[in-house]
Amino acid sequence: MPHQRLSVVVTRRLPDPVEARMGELFDLDLPDEGGPMDRDALAAAMARADVLVPTIGDRIDAELLASAGERLRLIANYGAGVDNIDVGAAHERGIVVSNTPGVSREDTADMAMALILSVTRRIPEGLAAMRTGEWHGWSPTAFLGGRLGGRKLGILGMGRIGQAVARRAHAFGLEVHYNNRRRLHPETETQLGATWWESLDQMLSRVDIVSINVPHTPSTWHLLNERRLKLMKRDAVIVNTSRGEIVDENALTRMLRTGEIAGAGLDVHERSAGVNPRLRELPNVVLLPHMGSATREGRIEMGEKVIVNIRTFADGHRPPDMVLPSTL
Incomplete structure (x- = not known):
């Protein structure tokens, strides 16, 4: 040949x-x-x-x-x-x-941080108000989001992209936690300022933001199912730049609508381009067209x-x- x-x-x-x-x-x-x-x-x-x-x-x-x-x-x-x-x-x-x-490690990690900022600081809502002309001046109570510094970020999957997200999160003052099939070397944990959780369930119940960075395999399909999503805090945010199939999108949509989860930033979707129409209607959701590596x-x-x-x-x-x- x-x-x-x-x-x-x-x-x-x-x-x-x-x-x-x-x-x-x-x-x-x-x-x-x-x-x-x-x-x-x-x-x-x-x-x-x-x-x-x-x-x-x-x-x-x-x-x-x-x-x-x-x-x-x-x-x-x-x-x-x-x-x-x-x-x-x-x-x-x-x-x-x-x-x-x-x-795509660095590019996808950039996008994960962009989504974290967008959801927690309600950037799309502010952008929409400016474009529609609904903003009439500064107000002490308008568009109140959350401060990143001091919040707990739980990274699901600490491979190349997960570690790149951790480095960025650390610079923003986030407290980094992670769940992975294998624990990182102690020196790497120290460099990233990351705390390992053997139990995904326990990590989900304690963090304020979840970043999904695991690949889609038979074992990760609906890894975040309804039971696990219900473990998250009501004021928690979920960000997915990996694969849509990892999250039970129907369950996530229901919980976002009822306020059981505060917000989501999704660059990937369970049915690819067939985005759940109910998600499009929610002001607490940022939807992107799989552009993390773009x-x-x-x-x-x-x-x-x-x-x-x-x-x-x-x-x-x-x-x-x-x-x-x-x-x-």
């Missing part, structure tokens, strides 16, 4: 510098401008590609993989999460899967990682960001 010019099919348009470099290196097949490929178009792309470059919006299940034919050998996912791909089924068919980890720098770096994974594979080696079923 080292001397073969691979056929690379991309499912969504990528930043110009990424597409230009891919075009120099591979036989590049780009889609027309527009939304994601439908299932038939995705199946056709998989049938003609040596390498498929999908995004998190492309669901590649066992049935699609079974009909892919013999040509497809690498799925180089443009994104860190691979819950859109049946990695086990791909592995069984001899198809390698890679991703782009670590690129920086020019980050998206170009993601493309560069995809290219490295493809070139390494083409040279007959294991891609540096290869994903194995055993690691999920």
